[in-house]
Amino acid sequence: MAGPRLAGLAGVRTSWRTLDDGEFFCTGCGGDRSYRLRAGRRRFAVLGIPLVPRGDVPPVVECAACRRHDDTGALDHPTTNRLATMLREAVHSVALSVLAASGADSRATLEAAVEAVRAAGYPECDEDSLLERLAALCADPLYDPAAHEPGGPEFPDALAAADHHMAVHIELCEALEPLAPHLAAAGREALLLQGAAIALADGPYEPAERDMLESVGCALALRPADTERLLAAARTPS
Structure with missing residues (x-):
């Protein structure tokens, strides 16, 4: 009988301290929940009193x-609200990229771009706001063409066009690449088909x-x- 009693009096205990808190997607609950980021330290304890250190415990995320x-x-998994926002932003970026390629x-x-963006969760979107966003994006080159030596009479226009396409491509990648790992194949394909x-x-x-x-397919x-x-199927009448 001494063994079980001793086991209850002595053992390794973990003391926890909170490092941070916030909201995350809990796979146990299946939804967004509050969390505490906690770090622990193991100690050998007797009668509940910690005595000998036994090492640190790696940080854990504890669902509240x-x-x-x-x-x-x-x-790393986005919350439900964050995922919905990422999806809206992805559709918006895909629509802008197609408009940039077509010349708007x-x-x-x-009209198709506006309809897609509205359906994604931006009901206030209209043609003017979409064109204004596209113009702002194309007016923000990655670098100043005047800072480069011209290579010919058409160099400035060619460089500006390259800047514009690069700016659109960068925004597209920034919107799609973080989202892709959190979407099933069907969801990624649906985004491409919208474009x-x-x-x-x-x-x-x-x-x-x-x-x-x-480029959209690659980013996804x-x-x-x-x-x-998918591009072939989209152009085939159903």
């Missing part, structure tokens, strides 16, 4: 609702539109063969 402990990688001259393309529908609103793909849609971590299949 179910008390589940996860490693800190759980904080087509009324049908512009394809905008591009096809006024007829077959223009070369610049197709290039941009291939789709295989080139899958991107090709």
Whole structure:
């Protein structure tokens, strides 16, 4: 009988301290919950009194609702609210990228882009606001063309065009690449197909539109063969 009694009097205990808190997606609860980021230290204790240090415990994420402990990688998963915001921003960026590639001259393309952005969760979006955003993006080159030596009479225009396309491409990657790991294949394909529908609103793909849609597929971590299949399917009447 002494053994069980001794085991109850002595053992290794972990003392915890809170490093941070916030909101995260708890896989145990299946929804957004508050969390505490906690670090621990193990000590051998007798009669509840900690005595000999036994090492540190790696930080854990503790759900305030179910008390589940996860490693800190759980904080990499966006909350439900954040994921919804990322999806809205992704559709907005895809629409802008297609408009930039098409030149935004087509009324049908512009209307399709506005409709897609509204459906994604921006009901206040209209043609003027979308064109203003596109103009602001294209007016913000990555560097000043005047700072470079011209290579010919058409150099400034060519450089400005390259800057504009690069700025759109960077915004596209910033919106899509962080989102891609959190979407199933069907969700990533749906985003590409939304872009394809905008591009096809006024007829077959223009070369610049197709290039941009291939960039969308790449940013969404789709295989080139899958991107090709989806773009072909989008232009085939159902």
